[in-house]
Amino acid sequence: MSAMEDATRPAPAERLVLDERQVNLIAKALAEPRRRQILKEIGAASEPTPCGAVAQHLEVTAATFSHHMKELENAGLIRICRQGKFAFLVLQRDVLNAYLAQLGEI
Secondary structure (H helix, E strand, C coil): CCHHHHHHCCCCCCCCCCCHHHHHHHHHHHCCHHHHHHHHHHHHCCCCEEHHHHHHHCCCCHHHHHHHHHHHHHCCCEEEEEECCEEEEEECHHHHHHHHHHHHCC
């Protein structure tokens, strides 16, 4: 199985529980509207999304786009899969779902 196939494979059925630090990182990441837009685009794709395809839709500099990617990756909301000089983005649905579930428990 390739790294790209592994990146899109569903997570185990076990419920993921996030620690408070990660919950705070996710909340901070989602506070920025462009990051939510990025997640929507990645989530709508049925396979890993090329980084350039997402960047094309945003009217930001390359440095700003890179910053948004780093924030989303640090929060655990996306995984960046590299193949040679290309980068593909994968939404970490299990992390997003765990975050939403934990918010629902408040």
